[in-house]
Amino acid sequence: MLVIIHGWSDTHSSFRTLGRRLVSEGIADDVAHVRLGDYISLDDAVTFNDIAHALNAAWARASLPTQPRSVDVVVHSTGGLVIRHWMTEFFKPSTNPIRRLLMLAPANFGSPLAHKGRSFAGRIIKGFKSDKPFQTGTHILKGLELASPYSWELAQRDRFSSDVWYGPGRVLCTVLVGTSGYSGISAAANEAGTDGTVRVSTANLDPLLLRLDFAANPETPTRKLQAANGAIAFARVPHENHSTIALKENGPKNDVTMDFIRRALQITDAQFPQLIADLDAHSQKAREQGADKPFTQGYQNTVVRLSDNYGAFVKDFFLEVFSTRPGTDKVDDALTRKIQEDVLTKVHAYGDNSAYRSLLFNTTVLLEAVTRQRRSLSLSVTAEPDIRLTRSAGYRTFGYNDIGNADLTVSHQRSLFVPDRTVLIDLVIRREQMPEVFEMRPLK
Template identity: 30%
Template sequence: MKLVMVHGWSVTDTRVYGGLPEALARFAPESLALDIEHIFLGRYISFNDEVRITDVADAFERARQERLQDERFAVVTHSTGAPVIRTWLARYYAALPQGEQGQKALNQCPLSHLIMLAPANHGSALAQLGKSRLGRLKSWFDGVEPGQQILDWLELGSQGQHQLSRYWLSQNPVADGLYPFVISGETIDSNLYDFLNSYTAEPGSDGVVRLAGANLNYRSLELAETPTLDDTGRAELSITADVMAPACGFEVLPRASHSGNKLGIMTSVNGRSPKPKPVVSRILQCLQVGSAGDYSALCQKMADSRPRTGPRFTQLVVRLWDNEGEPIRDFDFLLLAGPDYDPGKLPKGFFQDRQKNQRSGNALTLYLNHDRMLKTAQGCWGFRIIPRPDRGLAHYRQVEFRCAGHLADYLVADQTLMLDVHLTRHLHPHVFSLTGANEQGDFRQLAEV
């Protein structure tokens, strides 16, 4: 078996892989035929402002063709390495089986296993701090500033994440012979805690990536404004599309943080240890999967691997568009709870964090305490959006969505719910009107509505 390893952001030395390559080669069963000379260490530039994540994906394709040609191979990624490889899949294997001539579908991909360690699949809350502040977090970045364009991709709710997530929703990787797995942790290494930035000790995360942001089991809802108005003049929202991502193996590993020689999910592995660490054993089990039945059994084993004792969290990513597909950037978003759908009836302690994407402006990410949200009365939840402008020549109506008794179906622990909300752009009759030829005169007052 050929194995490629792909590191995360702002890495400048292949020693970041620690003893993981050696440990995998040492403890691999003979059936895998995984020797150290069959392991390739990826090196890519993520600390240059001009480099985009799509550039890295294209460069990976060139390197793959040079070293592996069309041989089947597996990949183990860390952190941003997962979006790099998933972007490569989206760029080179995006066609449907009956797609256009010359395009390739996922079932033609030479990648057999994608094992993602602490992946930033839905971004990282740290990214919004900016490259200068991140570079000063010496414990994480050792003074190396991450590249701006990759940082933009990693900011919660980015358009790049949105596009990649939508691609993945249309795929069926296991049926096409690709077996994806996510292994992450939620342990905070006190040696890496930054007292000026609480995100490095955020509950439900490994200090950099949230479990809900790593997990590739997510759901996407599309909602659209309807003509139906309530007594207050708010329009109702209806669900126009509800899609679940393809099932993906997911495991929360005990005593695993994002980085660090002591607890880092990858960097703490000692290649000379007499017995393999849990992460090494699990990776090797993932690599041995060869059928849909094997995959399903291992996914269940991963899900049942450890009882969770602490609070669990869920992530909600809201994006607001008009009916022309243009982003709406100025809006308020209120969660509603209880049979009266009252924002004042949300459970105490439900809220953990919120971020609005600075680049797109129309994406808002909420991080919620899942266990507290389950205490919502009768499982009733919803949300209200107050967009602006709400009056004038071109404006939007307030909208509301209500869902009775299905909170646990939509807000799932350690998962992300994507909401794409489409509002109607309402035009005043004064925007364009016709008048008789004998009624000439100044019409500037028509703009005063």
């Protein structure tokens, strides 16, 4: 059995071509064994949780198999979040009915178009298929927004859980994403490092988690790196955009696309490690070939969540990335400007909670300008309120050296900054109170 699930502002009818192609090439058994999921995404009352529960009910009504590893699933764009929410909500890794999961341009860690909403994303890219013309699917777009708490928490459920969801013996998950933008009027949506809708780095489902704690000892912050559990196959696919990779708009445009789709939907546990290696090699070659153009260079989506030692979100802050002159603690102004202008290319604060920020790093430029020159990087946080101004309560975080910097050596840079992926940084700083906030005075 094969199930295909669409994305935001789309319907099942867009995927008939893909379904029929899979049947005609023998990848799916026959039409009777293919189901096209159809869900409402442009209703302001609907949440991801609603869609996941409705999917579960529809699965039961259709009498689809529920035995462990009995169904293959193909998802496009927002469908990636839907299926991950559903399987982690209703199953355990050992009972999950999904065997093979093919994600085509999934929005696993969001899309830069989500916060632009209906007027831009819908009209420019594909128009709307909705019975409620003044609704956009507010809750869905909030989950799709870059640096959303929803995508952060979903990653905790299936990528940083103690239970392994992906890899041999579990879900054999393959992620394919294009590196070409749209043409014509839709080109207004194009941004470097995207397929026109999702970033290559936010599609990949192989994140890293860094816990950086300035609270216990601000002068020497503690670091803890956690790799995602399990294994994912991932490839960037040149010449495909967000639509063509799903065989829409006369896609696919790359000869390897159908081969990758076929392998992903016919792979066995024993073959999966080789698929991972092959797609890694393909992606590396594609990055090398695209290294001379900003649009196809390597980028990393870095999501920072800032809180204090009391667990409260810190929403008013500025994260600085800079470099010092070798052998000194003085800022290298020229290199720092290069970093701020050409390496850290975009910053987005999540609309409903600015303690969550998405930072887009150009890893191609970073490697050439900083890492290969064996120059260190430093991270510093400036947060409000500043206790030295309030003289009551707040944070001591102004200036490069006030809280101690998180220095990133060349070795740290190579492990922390990797193209085509997301890094989640859980950053904690100390909130302090002056003695005058509460005093005990003698009775006179």
